Amino acid sequence: GAGVSQSPRYKVAKRGQDVALRCDPISGHVSLFWYQQALGQGPEFLTYFQNEAQLDKSGLPSDRFFAERPEGSVSTLKIQRTQQEDSAVYLCASSLDASASIGYTFGSGTRLTVV
């Protein structure tokens, strides 16, 4: 597609519920990133994929967070047993190549609210 698409746009989850957030990157983009952004803060790195390989997951805050990109295109970020501190905007970004030679394209994000 023309841009990075994220769904759902908004998600309200009860504490303890599992959620799955989807990212459709730009077709052909090799690199895919997930970021978490709390209100008033900059985006915090979560994880990075190059094609289907998850090369860096050092930013995932706990083992309740899991990301996959099985066919090297669409990615899903799953959060198990959600907690209130998981409330944030989750941003996905993709870039054409591994060195971001023409920059990243971000999606509009999924705003997760855990109640």
Next chain:
Amino acid sequence: SQQGEEDPQALSIQEGENATMNCSYKTSINNLQWYRQNSGRGLVHLILIRSNEREKHSGRLRVTLDTSKKSSSLLITASRAADTASYFCAPTNTGGFKTIFGAGTRLFVKA
């Protein structure tokens, strides 16, 4: 990994004035990018400057890069109320990934 740190944290100016934001980083870069984020939205790519470039223009935007000082600046000329947003720099390492964003500069342009 590489983190950009923006300065100032917040900037308030009148419409028509110029706005200057600065970014510092720590290690060698391949390129440096600037992004804008309107409240509640994703980041929008504004401009990319490569490590062998010193200055770049795009419309009302002017970016400079000083690799000896490991710093960059973003100048928005003749600002408009619509420029009100947060601005982030993203230095990208040679080898590329895991860009870490700073807290950004919050620009408020008063009409």
